[in-house]
Amino acid sequence: MTIVSNKIAGAVGALLAVTAVSPAFAASGNGTTSVKILRAITVTKTADLYFGKILPSATASTVAVAESGARTCGAGLGCYGTPTSGAFSVVGTSGEVVSVSLDSATATLSDGASHSMTVNLATTTAALTLAGGTGTFKIAGTLNVGANQVDGTYTGQYSVSVNYQ
Numbered sequence: 001m002t003i004v005s006n007k008i009a010g011a012v013g014a015l016l017a018v019t020a021v022s023p024a025f026a027a028s029g030n031g032t033t034s035v036k037i038l039r040a041i042t043v044t045k046t047a048d049l050y051f052g053k054i055l056p057s058a059t060a061s062t063v064a065v066a067e068s069g070a071r072t073c074g075a076g077l078g079c080y081g082t083p084t085s086g087a088f089s090v091v092g093t094s095g096e097v098v099s100v101s102l103d104s105a106t107a108t109l110s111d112g113a114s115h116s117m118t119v120n121l122a123t124t125t126a127a128l129t130l131a132g133g134t135g136t137f138k139i140a141g142t143l144n145v146g147a148n149q150v151d152g153t154y155t156g157q158y159s160v161s162v163n164y165q
Helices: 002-021
Strands: 042-047 053-055 061-065 071-073 078-080 086-091 097-102 106-110 116-122 127-129 134-145 160-164
Touching: 071 078, 086 160, 097 134, 127 134
Parallel strands: none
Antiparallel strands: 042 086, 053 078, 061 071, 061 134, 086 134, 097 127, 097 160, 106 116, 116 134
């Protein structure tokens, strides 16, 4: 039995030696890594949303200023002066697309005392391609004027967000 065992052990050892020097069936490849660094976005207001001068009436009504700057004066109200839509300029990386959104769809205007009005805000620009690294968009609004609204200068603020897509 010892002779058979030695022959088996020798065969196993030879098999292991052949297996250890056999070439592996493996391959290798290369990958690429990259990054595009974007310029920080800046947003600058270039025009205020201005409804002009309004003479209220005994009935509540609205005044709308479109993105084009055109104004629609509600029933019973008198509208004077030149209105403007809100306007913003965006600077960032050329050719990139940015999303545009209002942080809130409404803003409150106050006379600094206890009188206020609300504005419903809107923009038709949801996305913008920064041609040459710049772009612009406008904000429209509808002002809710109360019945016999107290006279005075009413102001308020709203904010917009611009983000790379």
